[in-house]
Amino acid sequence: MRSKIVWFSALIAFPSGGTPHYGSSMVGLKNAMAEDNIGKGTFQRAPLVFPGRSAVGRSLWLAVLLALLGAALGFVVFATGRIAGTRAEYALRDRALAALPLAADSLKGDVEKQRVIPLVLARDGAVQEMLRSPSTANEAALDDKLRAIARDAASSMIYVINPEGIAVAASNAGEPTSFLGSDYRFRHYFTEAMANGTAMQYALGTVSARPGLYLSSRVDGPEGPLGVVVVKVELDRVESSWLESGFVVFTTDERGVVLATSVPQWRFGALSPLSEEETETARDRLQLPGATFEPVPLSRRGGNLVTASPARRSAGFVAVSQDLGKALPGWRLSLLIPADTEISSAAMTARVTTLLALVLVGFVAFVIVRRRRSMRQRQDALVFMNAELEHRVKLRTAELQRSNEALAGEIAERENAEARVRRLRDELAQANRLSILGQIAAGVAHEINQPVAAIRTYAENAAHLLRSGRSQDTAGNLSSIVAMTGRIGTITETLRSFSRRASGSMGPIAAEDAIDGALSLLSGRIRDSGVTIERKRIDPSPMVMASRIRLEQILVNLLQNALDALKDQPEPRVEIALAENREMVAISVRDNGPGLAPDIRRSLFMPFTTNKEKGLGLGLVISEEIARELGGSLRLDDAGHGKGASFTVELRRAA
Template structure:
């Protein structure tokens, strides 16, 4: 029986230890998750604050460049060249376009007639000159001829370099003469994004990456494209060889976190996004800020703080329990001493009572004897 009781007591103690350790581990894990969530929220606030600046860098550049073809569409020299329709070399206009391109930091500026042939360009005379090239197939030409203006992101026919084409139709008393086009390669914008420490990129309406701080991501897609979307993206961008492979990004379940697999090493980022209606219809700007270090630091700090707090709480509880036990033991010892003292007093009192009773009896007997002696004496005296 005693052994069974001791075994049950030991098992109960081990159960308490196991439960306490489980609660400790759970509290530490919860504290880490809460701290990581708070750190992610702080990073998201930082990213949201940086988002307008990244967007403004792009939209500001586009708006600045967009003015150039609008102004050229109303320029008399451009109209005159288009009226001549390539009947003579437009050296003066070529020089003018070259100067404007330099001032505007544009990659190229050129003028296209109604047949789609470039009759003048800022790079005229260079090996990569656009003069004489047929751009009738380009959307920015066809849409500008129809709608008055257009924009298109794509690769250069001659240079093979990516850029944004901005076009404006040139009219003469309501009659279309041709189209003025400016190409901006957005290298400066992308360099600005890279220097910010964030990952920044722009996607079109199909989710295809265009301008980006990560050049290797260009013409990749946010997610696998359906055959229909891929065909539409090919047509819009006029890219024959693009496969639109998905980006190496995995997104969480609505927590705003994205994981990028790079060289087999997954890294976490906080992701925010903003529409860019002021740039090109359908464009969206994505900004990702590295999160691994901040999330790990916050979680580890919270876990350590929780562990120390729980250990201190446990130590305090242990000390208080020991004190209460010591006080209880002292009280029990004092109670035993009092009980023993009371028992001894009771015993001594009883002994004294018995002694007093016996003494009183002896005294009474003596007094009786003495009384008898006195009576005998009196009787003897009377007899004599």
């Protein structure tokens, strides 16, 4: 490498008038290099030896090398410009794709807003009455109504057509261009609406000679179709917004005929020549007799690029398009964004940048060679620095290890604290259940007292019947005693299950079963309080992922709160409702009591918040925590306009 550098430097040192001395072998080059005073920064004319090579051959070799380098340089510059232009084209395509949904939404939004008008008017009693019993008064009132609707909804025109195709009411009644009395039997939006219920047609107006989209809906009566309601939508506002965006935007039908467009001179032109049959179909559909559908000045150049003449001057554009789907069946929206200037600018910038970069490559290479020695020195320094860095990394690693050990200890302490919190929370939930059991113990005792009294009566009767020899009647009394003991067992089993500490296991349970259990626990209190339970069942019952005991605890809390709120209320009522969707099941408990004050509603799920004289304010807090552990939620529903309070617990549906 050093020999090549010296050789190149020697070539530069020779002036154009000097001639190097050639020896007999390459040994002369080495000797000359040894004799040069390189350390002093000067070069002597060294005897260079190139055996078998003449000055003419060397010049020819240099010319070929320069030609190859020039060709490579030109190719690189050209390729860079081509790549930059392609990237600019892709960037413009992305911009066009981003703007395309906005242009489509502005069109579809305008159409969807107007589409509702004929559907609503088709069900309007005034429209149906006028079509059944035409009269001057009915028609005048309907004309005023249509005029007001058209003004408020910014519709171009609204009119009503009777079954014979004659316009009998219109929003422009009384104007020189009134539609009243016009025959529209030839319009597709009339015939298709009468046949199918609704229709859509883009066509030129027969009276106004202005293009627009006609949306129609059939008016049905008990005896059959009564007529058609039509709204005409002129898309001037949409086309103006497209024009203001700076893009070329237009829509085409299934035959490629341009309809709504930001370039008016393109309207009713065709993207490609139409066959004779397609021309006749387009004329009939668009109500344009004699139209030729001249081709739009637009041609594809390759990729996303097209050439178009929207302003009497051909230019390049990046084009994207999309179908408008169900909103406008058969329509396709296209958007063109100017591309020539940006692509040319990107290509020129890339070529100039590449050329400058290649020119600088030689200088950079020279600097790199000169700095190799200093780089070696810097590498030695880096070796020392790396050793020092490794030493510091080891020290830091040891420090981090100690920190990790301390952090692990803190994590263990935190986990122990969380375990203690979980145990306390379970104990608090258990205490809440036992507190509930204490409150409903009197009612349960009353429930058990009745079957016990009945058992005694049946037993005394059985003894009397047995002494009388009536064994069949005695067996009937004994069967009744067995049924009563089963009822007592059901009541006590419900209490025993509810009082048992709930396990953390969850599984699919029927929501209706949990509601039955909660109502069973509170049956005595419900009966004594005179509260009416209104329950909306779902058959079959939806399955939820929960623990039955915990879910019953939530429902008992909610029912007890409702019973407390209904004390001394006229016609007390509690409604239990189930609702479901694909993922969640909701159980709502609503009462018709006095409701909750706003300050209580804001802090209802905070501990020790209650409006009861003897309440602790923990029941709802515990119930909300249980619902969260079950993977659901408990919420207070909005007050709305009704009385009372409504709580809803939502749980995940079991698969």
